[in-house]
Amino acid sequence: MSYKEQYDFWLSDTYFDEATKDELRSIAENEKEIEDRFYKELEFGTGGLRGVIGAGTNRMNIYTVRKATQGLANYIIKQGGKDRGVAIAYDSRRMSPEFADEAALCLAANGIKAYVFDALRPTPELSFALRTLNCISGIVITASHNPPEYNGYKAYWEDGAQVASPRDKEIITEVKNVTDYHEVKTMSKEDAMAAGLYQVIGKEIDDAYMAELKKQIIHPEIIKEVADDIKIVYTPFHGTGNVPVRRILSELGFKHVYVVPEQELPDPDFTTLEYPNPEDPKAFTLALKLAKEKNADIVLATDPDADRLGIYALDAKTGEYVSFTGNMSGMLIAEYILRERTATGTMPEDPAMVSTIVTTNMAGAIARDYGVKFIEVLTGFKYIGEQIKLFEQSGSNNYVFGLEESYGCLAGTHARDKDAVVAVMCLCEVAAWCKKNGLTVWDQMLKLYEKYGYYKETQYAITLKGIDGAAQIAEMMNKLRNDPPKNFGDLKVKEFRDYDKDVATDLETGKQKSTGLPKSNVLYFDLTNDSWCCARPSGTEPKIKFYMGVKGTSIEDANAKVEKLTEDLKAYL
Numbered sequence: 001m002s003y004k005e006q007y008d009f010w011l012s013d014t015y016f017d018e019a020t021k022d023e024l025r026s027i028a029e030n031e032k033e034i035e036d037r038f039y040k041e042l043e044f045g046t047g048g049l050r051g052v053i054g055a056g057t058n059r060m061n062i063y064t065v066r067k068a069t070q071g072l073a074n075y076i077i078k079q080g081g082k083d084r085g086v087a088i089a090y091d092s093r094r095m096s097p098e099f100a101d102e103a104a105l106c107l108a109a110n111g112i113k114a115y116v117f118d119a120l121r122p123t124p125e126l127s128f129a130l131r132t133l134n135c136i137s138g139i140v141i142t143a144s145h146n147p148p149e150y151n152g153y154k155a156y157w158e159d160g161a162q163v164a165s166p167r168d169k170e171i172i173t174e175v176k177n178v179t180d181y182h183e184v185k186t187m188s189k190e191d192a193m194a195a196g197l198y199q200v201i202g203k204e205i206d207d208a209y210m211a212e213l214k215k216q217i218i219h220p221e222i223i224k225e226v227a228d229d230i231k232i233v234y235t236p237f238h239g240t241g242n243v244p245v246r247r248i249l250s251e252l253g254f255k256h257v258y259v260v261p262e263q264e265l266p267d268p269d270f271t272t273l274e275y276p277n278p279e280d281p282k283a284f285t286l287a288l289k290l291a292k293e294k295n296a297d298i299v300l301a302t303d304p305d306a307d308r309l310g311i312y313a314l315d316a317k318t319g320e321y322v323s324f325t326g327n328m329s330g331m332l333i334a335e336y337i338l339r340e341r342t343a344t345g346t347m348p349e350d351p352a353m354v355s356t357i358v359t360t361n362m363a364g365a366i367a368r369d370y371g372v373k374f375i376e377v378l379t380g381f382k383y384i385g386e387q388i389k390l391f392e393q394s395g396s397n398n399y400v401f402g403l404e405e406s407y408g409c410l411a412g413t414h415a416r417d418k419d420a421v422v423a424v425m426c427l428c429e430v431a432a433w434c435k436k437n438g439l440t441v442w443d444q445m446l447k448l449y450e451k452y453g454y455y456k457e458t459q460y461a462i463t464l465k466g467i468d469g470a471a472q473i474a475e476m477m478n479k480l481r482n483d484p485p486k487n488f489g490d491l492k493v494k495e496f497r498d499y500d501k502d503v504a505t506d507l508e509t510g511k512q513k514s515t516g517l518p519k520s521n522v523l524y525f526d527l528t529n530d531s532w533c534c535a536r537p538s539g540t541e542p543k544i545k546f547y548m549g550v551k552g553t554s555i556e557d558a559n560a561k562v563e564k565l566t567e568d569l570k571a572y573l
Contacts, residue, residue, distance in 0.1 A: 003038035006057055010038075015181050016055075016063065023055040039467065044068050044175040046168040047380070047539050050143055050152035053095055060095070060151045062102045063181060065141075068153055069103045070184040071175030072137065073110040078174075081136030081158070085113035087201070089126035090141035091305045092239050092266035093151050096120070099141045101189065103153070108197035109185035118202040120266060122240045122306030124410075124419035127160040127385075128212065129205045131416075134158075142305040145277035146541075148270050160416035161385025165518050206244070212414035213248055213422050217429060218340045220252065226435040227253045232428060233296040235260035235287045237276045238267035239304030244421045254428060258294050260286050270304075278303055278310025278407050281323060288312060288321055298431050298441055302420040307381075308407040309423040313431075313441035322442050326407035327360035327457050332441065333426045334363065334401050335448055336433065337411060338370040341400070347372075348398035352391065354384045356404045357517075357524060358534050358547040362448075362455040363403065369452070373397055378499065378520050379536060381408055385416030405457060405547065449555070453530070456558035457549040460566055462573075465542045473537050473544045476573070480523050480535055489568030491531050497524040531561070533569060 001009065010016050011024055027033045037056025042049055042064050049068055051060045076082060086107050090096035104114035115133055117126075123140045130138035138156035146152070155171065157163045163171055178184065192198035217223070232249065234257055236242035242264055249257050262272050263286060270276045273283050278301045291299045291312070299312040299321060311329050312321040324332075334353060341347040352373040355363040359376075367374035377383035384402040391397045392413075403409035408418030411426050427441075434444050449455075464472045484496045486507065497504040497515050499522040504515050522536040530551035537544050548565050552558025 003035050006038040007034050010055065013181075020055045020061070020063075036466070041176075044071065044172055045539055046165075046172070047162065048152060048154040050146065050150060052149050053151050060099070060153075062098065063184075065099045065102045065153060066106045066184045066186060067178050067181065068175050069106040069139070070110070071178045072139075072155060072171060073107055073112055073185075074178070075171050075174040076112060076136055077110065079136070082110075082112050084134060084136040084158075085115055087115045087126060087130040087133055087135045087138045088141070089117045089121040089123065089129070089138075091123075091143075092120050092268055093141075093143060093304065094148070094268040095151055096141045096268075099151065099153065100139075102186070103139050103141070104198055105186045105189060105192055106184065108192035108195070109187040111197070113197050113199065114192070115199050115201045117205075118200050120240045122244060122302075122419075122421055123154070124307055124415040124417050124421060125205065125209050125244065127156060127415040127417045127419075128209050129201065130156055130158070131160040132205060132208055133201075140305065144305050145275070145279075145303040145308065147275060148268060156417075159385065159389040161389065162380070162382035162417060164382045164386045206247075209244070209414070210248060210251065212412065213425055214252070215414075216411045216422055216426060217252065218337070218344060218346065219429065219433065222436050223429060223432045224253050226432045227255045230254065230428075230432055230435050231256045231258070231294050231296040232431070233258045233260065233287050233291040233294060233299045234424070235263045235284075235301045236306070237273060237278070237283065237301055237304055238263055238265065238270050239276065239302065239306060241302035241306035241420060241424075244306070245300075245302060245424050248421060248425050249428060252425065252428075256294075258290055258296065260290055262286050276304050278308055279326070284310070284312060284323075291321060297435065298427070300424055300427065302424065303407075306420045307418045309409075309420040309427070310407055311427060311441075313445070315442045316440050324445070325457065326403070326405050326409075327362070327455070328445060329407070329423070329427060330355075330403035330405075330409045331360065331362050331366065331448060332430050332445060333409060333411065333423065334403065335366050336430045337401050337426070338366065338372055340433075342370055348400065350397045351400045352387070352397035353400055354387045354402040356380070356383065357522070358536075359403060359405045360455050360457050361530060361532070361549055361551065362452055365452045366448075372400060378517050378522065379404065380539075381410070381418045384410065384418075388413050388416055454552040454554055454558040455549065456552060456555075456562045457547065458562050458566060460546040460548070460569060461538075461543045463541070463543045469542050473542075476544055477521065477523065477535065477537065484523070484525070485572050488525070488527065488533060488565060488572060491527040491529060491565065491568070493525045493527060495526040497526070499524070529561075531565060533565065
């Protein structure tokens with residue numbers, strides 16, 4: 001069907017409710033809007049669904065959520081997992097509870113039990129819950145840190161990680177095979193509950209989750225020692241982190257935790273924020289104001305589904321708060337865990353640390369320094385989660401820590417996705433250790449730079465919306481792939497890796513080998529002077545992203561190098 005035929009079908013078919021039809025009638029004169037809503041299906045990709053809320057095939061609504069869930073249900077049944085059930089969590093966004101229920105009732109109508117949280121919960125707690133309940137799969141209704149008009153749907157498998165290859169492709173196929181909305185099953189909530197196919201979960205999972213988090217604390221005695229002195233400002237950005245973060249910090253004995261009052265409660269419009277993303281400095285405006293009032297040591301923010309952590313720390317010399325990237329906070333936690341586990345004799349045998357190919361090269365340097373195996377995977381935390389599963393299956397290594405540059409990390413194996421609640425807890429322990437040793441968290445970061453080198457990373461993204469934009473992004477990737485640059489400015493390309501073709505080419509010798517990682521539309525340029533550049537289209541937004549990293553001799557030197565590399569990349573493009 002053409003987009004116009006799809007539009008007419010939604011208006012005329014009895015399957016769609018009157019509110020949906022009213023919304024569609026209101027755009028009857030707007031051809032461009034009709035086309036955008038119906039020119040394609042909202043794609044169920046490797047990360048699930050994500051899109052603007054509204055009526056239409058290319059929007060997040062009860063019908064696209066049901067259709068995706070029917071595909072997932074068909075797959076679960078084919079895998080023989082029907083009797084194990086599916087756990088479902090949701091965040092504070094518009095329509096999140098409704099979409100969670102639509103997914104649950106579609107599963108129930110297919111004879112699959114749904115375990116649904118009684119209120120909003122962090123994404124990592126869903127990962128924990130589905131493993132605790134021995135579910136075959138899990139669903140989180142969230143659009144993470146996207147703008148307020150978005151919502152999304154993330155699918156997880158029995159290991160607690162987001163669905164990885166080849167299963168992701170198999171589920172996508174099942175979802176695509178659901179072509180008729182009338183084939184999609186649903187039932188009433190009352191009937192689902194009466195049949196024992198809809199169960200509300202809550203406190204029992206929360207308590208078990210908290211108990212698991214506490215196992216990651218190395219020095220509870222240090223926290224108690226400095227509890228009267230250390231001051232922490234925290235904001236949940238109107239999302240799911242408020243309750244679990246406050247609970248864990250309170251139970252560990254932190255006494256001075258100040259929550260930004262304007263951003264404490266759930267708000268689907270994120271009224272106080274342009275963009276609810278801890279990567280955005282503007283999002284910290286209210287938190288930094290409170291931090292100055294309270295003379296806080298650290299300022300912490302979790303994104304709406306509480307899987308990412310952003311931080312600022314006090315620079316005692318200037319009295320200002322310094323912004324940390326996800327790489328920096330990840331390195332602080334990683335180095336502390338490796339150092340203190342080694343010192344206390346609590347490091348497991350055959351320890352391993354995992355990060356993604358676009359994460360700082362400092363991660364490898366720290367892991368090698370402590371004799372910990374270092375493994376790099378593709379971008380996306382599900383690949384880190386997959387490594388934990390592989391370690392457990394093979395008995396080869398014990399996972400100690402994993403991180404990605406986009407403000408996500410995981411200490412422990414209670415979850416198989418990035419967990420900002422455990423990250424807050426670990427970072428507050430690092431801050432407590434620093435306090436005891438007369439340091440600020442920023443002082444400790446500088447010590448790491450002095451020891452390992454001044455690593456600096458940046459990202460350059462180009463947003464290209466709509467059908468034309470997607471074509472331009474594809475064209476840009478093709479240019480880089482088919483005629484790769486030999487250098488970026490004065491930095492030579494040593495090795496060019498095309499992960500889609502699974503080929504790594506040594507540019508000096510011309511020799512080729514496998515990348516050793518799954519196929520993915522990602523291009524990586526390993527450059528001279530400990531520098532690198534990586535290109536990939538975003539899986540969730542209409543963007544092409546370029547990640548870059550350098551190593552300098554000082555903060556100023558690293559800043560200058562990364563700026564030059566960015567300019568050289570722009571010149572090439």
